[in-house]
Amino acid sequence: MGSFPKIFVAGHTGMVGSAIVRRLVAEGHPPGSVITARHQDLDLIEQLDVRRFFEKERPDQVYLAAAKVGGIYANNTYPVDFIYDNLMIELNVMEAAFRTGVRKLLLLGSSCIYPKLSDQPIKEDALLTGPLEPTNEPYAIAKIAGIKLCESYNRQYGDTHRVDYRAVMPSNLYGVGDTYHPQNSHVIPALLRRFHEAKTRSAPSVQIWGSGMPLREFLYVDDMAAASVHIMNLPAERYNAVKPKGQTHINVGYGSDVTIRELATTIGDLVGFRGKIEFDTSKPDGTPRKLMDSGMARELGWSPSTDLKEGLKFAYEDFLSRENVA
Numbered sequence: 326m327g328s329f330p331k332i333f334v335a336g337h338t339g340m341v342g343s344a345i346v347r348r349l350v351a352e353g354h355p356p357g358s359v360i361t362a363r364h365q366d367l368d369l370i371e372q373l374d375v376r377r378f379f380e381k382e383r384p385d386q387v388y389l390a391a392a393k394v395g396g397i398y399a400n401n402t403y404p405v406d407f408i409y410d411n412l413m414i415e416l417n418v419m420e421a422a423f424r425t426g427v428r429k430l431l432l433l434g435s436s437c438i439y440p441k442l443s444d445q446p447i448k449e450d451a452l453l454t455g456p457l458e459p460t461n462e463p464y465a466i467a468k469i470a471g472i473k474l475c476e477s478y479n480r481q482y483g484d485t486h487r488v489d490y491r492a493v494m495p496s497n498l499y500g501v502g503d504t505y506h507p508q509n510s511h512v513i514p515a516l517l518r519r520f521h522e523a524k525t526r527s528a529p530s531v532q533i534w535g536s537g538m539p540l541r542e543f544l545y546v547d548d549m550a551a552a553s554v555h556i557m558n559l560p561a562e563r564y565n566a567v568k569p570k571g572q573t574h575i576n577v578g579y580g581s582d583v584t585i586r587e588l589a590t591t592i593g594d595l596v597g598f599r600g601k602i603e604f605d606t607s608k609p610d611g612t613p614r615k616l617m618d619s620g621m622a623r624e625l626g627w628s629p630s631t632d633l634k635e636g637l638k639f640a641y642e643d644f645l646s647r648e649n650v651a
Contacts, residue, residue: 333362336391338363344547345390370417388431388557394511404463431492431493436495437458449568449569453469475492479571501547503644505518531601532604539584540582541615552622563625575622578618578622
C-alpha cells in the first residue's frame with residue numbers, strides 16, 4: 326500500500342468506528358489499507374479469536390473504537406455487560422496488538438471516566454480524584470482500566486519495543502450511525518426518536534427523565550474522528566511535549582455545554598414537535614455537569630468544525646433514513 330500503514334479499526338460498524346473509517350478514506354487511505362471485521366466474523370471478547378485475527382492481518386495501527394455503550398437506562402440495567410464486555414475487548418485487543426508488533430494504538434474512551442463532582446471544565450488530571458457517577462460506574466471503570474493499560478504498555482515496553490499507545494476521551498458524541506433504541510440509546514438519539522414519534526402521533530407531550538437542569542457537552546462524531554486520526558498520527562515529540570509525562574489520555578470536546586432542557590427544546594423545534602415538554606424529576610439526572618477542558622487537543626492542532634444545531638440536523642436526517650422509521 327505504499328506509504329500508507331495497515332490500519333485495523335475495531336468497531337467499524339458503530340458510530341465512532343464508522344466515522345473513523347470515513348475520515349481515513351477521506352484523507353486518502355486506500356480502502357485495502359483499512360482492515361475491518363464484523364462481529365459475526367470476529368468476537369473481540371474471545372481472546373483466541375482476537376489473537377488469530379492479529380496474527381493473520383498484522384496491522385501497523387489500531388483504532389480501538391469497539392465498546393459496549395448505552396445511556397442511563399442501559400447502564401443501570403446491564404452493569405455486568407458494561408464492565409465485562411469492555412474490559413475483555415480492551416485486554417484482548419491490546420495484548421494481541423502488542424504480541425504482533427503493533428506500535429501505535431488509539432483507545433476511544435469517554436468523559437464518564439472522571440469523578441461525578443469534578444471541577445469544571447474537567448482537566449485530564451482529574452482522573453481518579455473522586456467517586457464516579459453511580460449510574461455508569463461499571464462502564465467508567467472499564468474505560469479507566471483501558472487508559473491504565475495504555476499507560477502500562479507504554480511504561481513497560483515504550484523504550485524496548487517503541488510502543489506508543491494513546492487514548493482520547495470525548496465528550497458526549499452524536500451523529501450519523503448512532504443507535505436510536507427507545508431505551509438503550511444516549512440522550513440525543515433517544516430524544517430525536519421520542520420527539521419524532523410524538524410528532525407522528527400528534528402526542529400532546531413528551532416526557533424526559535430528570536429535571537432538565539444537568540449540563541452536557543456534545544461533539545459531532547465526525548469531529549471526533551478527525552481528532553482521533555490527528556492525535557494518532559502526531560509525532561511522539563510533539564505529542565509528549567504537550568501532555569504530562571506518562572499520561573496517555575487527551576480530552577476531546579466541543580468547548581461549551583447546554584442544559585438537557587435547552588437540548589430538548591432545540592430537538593423539539595428541529596423535529597417540528599408542537600406539544601409540551603415535561604420532566605420526570607423522580608428519575609435520575611446523572612452527573613450535574615460534564616464540560617471538558619480540551620486545551621491540550623487544541624494545542625496539538627485540532628478543533629471542532631460542526632456546531633450543535635448543524636450536527637443535530639445531520640443526525641435527524643440519519644434517523645429518518647433508517648428503514649424502521651415511519
